[in-house]
Structures are given as structure tokens and as C-alpha cells.
Amino acid sequence: MISEFENLSLGGSNAASSHADPFTHSELTTEQQKTLIDIRRRKTELLLEIQLSRCQTVVALAHVFSRLRSLAGSVWRAMCLHVRLICEALWWPVLLRCARATHNYDDDYDQQLKDELGEVVAELEALDGQEECKQNSKAKQMSIGRKKFNMDPKKGIEYLYENGLLQRTPEDVAQFLHKGEGLSKTAIGDYLGERSEFNEAVLRAFVELHDFTDLILVQALRQFLWSFRLPGEAQKIDRMMESFAQRYCQLNPDIFTNADTCYVLSFAIIMLNTSLHNPSVKDKPSPEQFVAMNRGINNGGDLPQELLLSLYESIKTEPFKIPEDDGNDLMHTFFNPDKEGWLWKQGGRYKSWKRRWFILNDNCLYYFEYTTDKEPRGIIPLENISVRPASDRQRPHCLELYASGGADLIKACKTDSEGKVVEGKHTVYRMSASTAEERDEWIECLRRSISHNPFYDMLAQRKKKAQHSVHSAH
16 A cells, blocks of 8 residues: 555656746756755655555544444444444545545545535435334334233233333333323233232332332322322232332331331321212211221331321321323223123102113212213212112012111212212112013122222231231230
């Protein structure tokens, strides 16, 4: 390469001297001619040094980028898009130009540079377009994955795995759920409550993303319960609240003697919130009743009364905000009901019969005018209530719901003719099925829903556990 540069440079120098030198050898003295030759030689040497310096720099850069390209593909892809393209598009042409005579900058050479620059810009724009298209495709896949998750959490997560949008690690899935963008909070709660080794690891990672440091228990519960919607199954709720209690005690070790105390008190707060702010609950617990209800839960001892009273006032002043999914309707409540079907319902004031679509789910009985309605015409909470077969002159195969436990009226609500929600005033709800077999099925399902209240069972077991160490010591 050096000999080639020398020939090119010397040739160019001789040509220049023969055509443009204002001094001929005959006009110069011998010493002047010698000086001129030295100047020309030095000029040639300087030109060579400049060219070699430029070429060595480019070769060094080329070597660096070649090494980068030989690294793992993920490292190369992580480089800036434009830098990568410029390196690939320019370093070979630059090397080629370094092998040419470099002091011969004419119009053709300028045009060549402009053409090469235009090609690079075009390649940049094309690759930018490809990258944008790729990003749009990923965004579309993510949107599809979210929709699949909202319909079936397990299938949605698997879809995101297959398309490279999630890693198969509990931490990555937990981050996805915690961010929650576009996700149904009901679906998040269902997924976190599943009993599998992986799902339980996701639940632990999800809880660890919450920072409860120096928060009072009510504040921590507000934060935690806003990030998803509690599922209806008692076993799922038990696992989730257990994880919450352990995390809270880990970050606040000086408040409770153990996680069981935190667990029991957390449930007591949730139940207090329902009692104070549910319109169907007429007998509101007093602060003294709340304190009495939580006696002995701290390893057999009592929690400070000031703590319990402050929790009571916090819930009374500001109820929990229950997260609602997009759409702000009740349709999420009616997926996978315990039972659904047409029944004839007798009116309260006027004893006429109207056909209604009934759905039994989450310890409530809902009825609609049409199966396509999103909002129910009436809601009957299955609390302080019983069910039995009934006979009626107008309709066969009847059953009726009636108040029990000393209540005079059944707590319920319905929509009136103007669309306003009003409190129901039934002492009895009477319905008629199409067959005796269907009536018996409804009675059986209603009895199971009425009699089974898993939350009280869980609390009773946990209270025994919280008091166990003190009793065993005595």
C-alpha cells in the first residue's frame, strides 16, 4: 500500500512540477535546485503521512466495528440503529477511497461523495421504516396478548411467552401484572390466586413490588387491594392475604408479633369497610365493637386500643376504592355463574308474574329482563335469608326466599320504571320454575350459596392460630 501511495504521490508531484512550476532548472542555481528538490520530497513525505494517518484511523475503526459484529447478536442489536447502519454503509467506501490519490479533489469526486451520502440516507430511512413496522407489530401482539389475558389469564401469558414479549420467569410476569396496562384487574386477581408452584412464585414477586415501609395497615391495604380485584374463592383470598401479611410484617417488623395477627386484622378492616359503607347493612358497628371484635388476636394479647381506633376512623372517613375494570359495568360478575336460567318472578306490590333471567353468583341473586342486558333489574344479597319450596295457585313448581335471623324484610335493591335504584321491600321473593326438577336444582344451589361463607371460617381458624402460642404456654 505504501509503494502505491508513493508512486501516486510522486507521479502527481512530477506532473505538477512539469506543468505548473514557474521556475525552470536553468534559471536556478545549483544550491536553489537542491533546495527545491528537498522541498518537493518533504511535500511528498507529508502527503504520505497524512494519508497513512487517515487510513490507519479508518482501519482501526473498521477493526473495532468488526469485533463488535463478532460479539453476540443481542449486543450488536443493542447498538444505536443509526450508528450501526453508518458503520456498515460507510467504512468500506472510506477504506476504498483511502487507497486512491487523496489530493485529487475534483468535481467528479465531490459528486461521488454526494451520491454515496444519498445512498446512506436512503438506507437509513428504509431501515427506520422497517424498525417502525417491527415495533408496530410488537405493539399489536402485546395488545392481542392483553385481550387474551383478560379472557383467559393462562392462555394470555402463554401467548406473550410464544411471541417473545414475556420471559418465563415469575419476576417478569409479576412486573407485567404490576404495571397492569390494559389488563383486567379481575383477571390479575384470578391469576395471582391460582394454586400452582409458578403462580405462587409470581404472587410472591408481585407482592414484593409493593413497598409498605412505614405505612399504617389501612394505607398498605389500600395500595395492595387497588392493584387487582380480590377473587371470590376463599382459598385464593387466603393465599393472597397471607402473602400481604408476610410482606407487611417484613417491612414493618415492630408493629405485630407475627403475620397471623396482621392477617386477622386485615380481614377485620375489610369487613369493617363493608359494614360501614354497604347501604344494605343497617346495623353499623361502633368503634367499641370493632375494638372488642379484635381482642386477643396479638398472640393472645390485645393490640393497642389507639391503633384500632385510628384504623376505625380511617375506614369510616374514607372507604376502600374497589377497582373496576374497563367498561364500568357488572358483566365481569356474571362470568361462570353458579347457576343461571329463566324463572317466573312474582311482583311485590302487585302479585303479577313476569319472566326474568336469573343469575346466581358471588352469594347474590341477580335478575334481568333480557339475557343481553348488562345491568340487572334487581339484586338480592343472600344474607340473613333462607329458601324453601312453596305452593301457589297460579304457578306450579314454586320456591321462595324469605327473611331469617330475626329480619323482617329481605335486603335487596331494584331499578324502578324511571331507572332509579330503590330499596326492595319484600318479605318474600317467590319464583316459579318450569319443572319440579329445575326448582329443586335452584333450591339446592341457593342453599349452598347461602350457607357457605368461607371468610368467617378462615378468620376463625386464623384467630385460633394467632392465640395458640399463648394458650399452649399456659
